[in-house]
Amino acid sequence: MRLTALQQKNSLILHDADSLSDAPGSHQLSPPKLAHPVSPALFSADYWRDQHLIxxxxxxxxxxxxxxxxxxxxWVLRPYRRGGLAAKLSEQRYLWLGAERTRAFQELRLTAALYEQGLxxxxxxxxxxxxxxxxxxxALLTVRIPGARALASLLEVGEADAALLRRVGAMIRRFHQQGLDHIDLNARNILIAPDATPWLIDLDRCRLRESGKWQTANLARxxxxxxxxxxxxxxxxxxxxxxxGYREGYSAP
Structure with missing residues (x-):
């Protein structure tokens, strides 16, 4: 995976050069399947709505x-939105401190690093x-996990059995071993694929750290x-x- 930055007027796009070409006017997945402009429009709901692709x-x-x-x-298009008291000042604006300190750049780079490790x-x-x-x-674009359901949904209907819950624990342990502090580890941010594999999503404001009390705090969250x-x-x-599952590293189907 090769992350490349593309400047367009007052916008900066960071993308995977292996899957999204920065050739003027289009992107191409390999093999070519469908073209869209590589521009800020690609991150606008209106652009996709106009083409009936939502x-x-x-x-x-x-x-x-x-x-x-x-x-x-x-794909999943996720705009960054504030919550709590900060949202009363501005729901979608953040203080500019440089491109590499934006939440989007940090999340994309972190996601790419974990993806490259096979997580x-x-x-x-x-x-x-x-x-x-x-x-x-x-805003951020990621590939949607086909057929995945949130752990929260499975819990609500009683479909999260012991084997699945152990796999969830083992999955969290794998991330903790790599130092990922997921500050919003909740049942909506854990997705379960049709083959019962757990996935972790939404790495906004997460970071890599040395082992510490934050691991216990993640599980408590x-x-x-x-x-x-x-x-x-x-x-x-x-x-x-x-x-x-967390203690034993359970992974059997």
């Missing part, structure tokens, strides 16, 4: 969109940062999230099984 939307703040980017591949993260495609004086707004989607009497058992 096929769904994810829940939560930011309204991530599912796009039919090619006949056999879907289960979405394939990164590109991000775009558009500067407005002392502020910027941004997941426990609080699990409590929102599971019967109260099941939460302790669910998390005990996740911890079991």
């Amino acid at each position: 096929v769904g939307e994810a829940p939560g703040r930011g309204s991530a969109l599912f796009l039919q980017a090619t006949p056999d591949q879907q 289960p993260v979405p394939t990164p495609v590109a991000c775009c940062v558009t500067r407005h004086g002392m502020t910027y707004e941004a 997941l426990g609080r999230s699990v409590a929102k989607f599971s019967p109260p009497e099941r939460v302790e058992a669910i998390m005990a099984t996740v911890h079991e």
Whole structure:
């Protein structure tokens, strides 16, 4: 994976040069399947809506969109949105401190690094940062994991069995061994593919660190999230099984 930056007026696009060509006017996946302009428009919901290529939307703040980017591949377009009190000042603008310090550049580079290590993260495609004086707004494109469902959805309908929960624990351990501090480790950010493989998404503001108390804090954050989607009497058992997989590195199907 080769990350390359492309400047267009007041926007800067960081993309995987192996899958998204910066040739003027189009991108091409190899082999060529469908062309789109390599420009800030590629990160606009209006662009995809005009072509009737929006096929769904994810829940939560930011309204991530599912796009039919090619006949056999879907992408996820996620704009960066603020939450809490900061959103009252500006929902989508952030303070400009340089391209490499933007949330989009940092997340794309981190995702690409983990992807190159063979860890289960979405394939990164590109991000775009558009500067407005002392502020910027941004969006991220990744490849959608076909048929994946959020762990939260499986918990709500009672379809997360012990084997799956152990795999979730083992998956978290793999990331922790590589030093990933996922500050928002919740049941919506863990996706389960049709083959029961867990994937980790949404690495915004995450970082690589030396081992420490943050690993326990990650699991505690997941426990609080699990409590929102599971019967109260099941939460302790669910998390005990996740911890079991975490300790043992369980991965068998």
